Amino acid sequence: MRHADEESELPKLIRRYVTPDRRYLKLGGSLLGMPGRERGKFTRMLGEAAGQISPRELCILLDGGWRERKTAAWLIAAAGRTEFRGRLGELLLASQGPYAGQAYCVALATFGTSADADLLVAYLDRYLPRPDLYYDQAAALGTLLLLDTRLGADQAAQFLTPDGLWQHWIVGPPSKDYDAPDSYREFIRQLCDLADESARHCTARRR
DSSP states (O other): OHOOOOOOHHHHHIIISSGGGGGGHHTHHHHHHHHHHHEEEEHHHHHHHHSOOHHHHHHHHHHHHHHHHHHHHHHHHTTTTGGGGGHHHHHHHHHHHOOOOHHHHHHHHHSHHHHHHHHHHHHHHHTTTTTTTSHHHHHHHHHHHHHHHHHTOGGGGOOSSTTTTHHHHOOOOOOOOOOOOHHHHHHHHHHHHHHHHHHTTTTTTOO
16 A cells, blocks of 8 residues: 555656656557667667666556556566566566556566566466466466576476366367467567667666
8 A cells, every 4th residue: 555655756656657658558569569760769768767766666656557567567677676576476466457467577587587487387377277367378478488498497388288277278268369388488588678678778777
């Protein structure tokens, strides 16, 4: 729950970090379709914002709506703020709202450790058994596959057996028209590349 001072500060943070040039709408797949020069300007400004925002301000955004949370997750990814790993994992697992889950996955992918993979496994364990729920299952699986590749692990295999949880989730009911899991790994990889582009302009970048 936000305190009164945070309530009054939130609109200012939204104007500064979330809504400039409709940033919150462009974070994600829309970035991949941008012309090179436009994308370069966008990632530069995102990286600069990631270097300017404070941990306290990020916490306020993460307590906001999906626009604020989505933007905060990308700023966290660009700055490599691994201290937010636990909070992002909690938000992903809670699935309290739409549109932000993919951004949490991107941030966890940029952190790139076994601890991040464990958070994704916990999410998939909870939500793949629920074929009635369309949340961020594909993004989480793609991110786990990407981390498996980078870490030399094989945690995603438990979900991808012929009669495994991923197949049951796809079949439903209701049935779903989804691409092969590797396509989601490639999609998340491309989003991570954009986060890395932004990171080059972030003075607070951590590794």
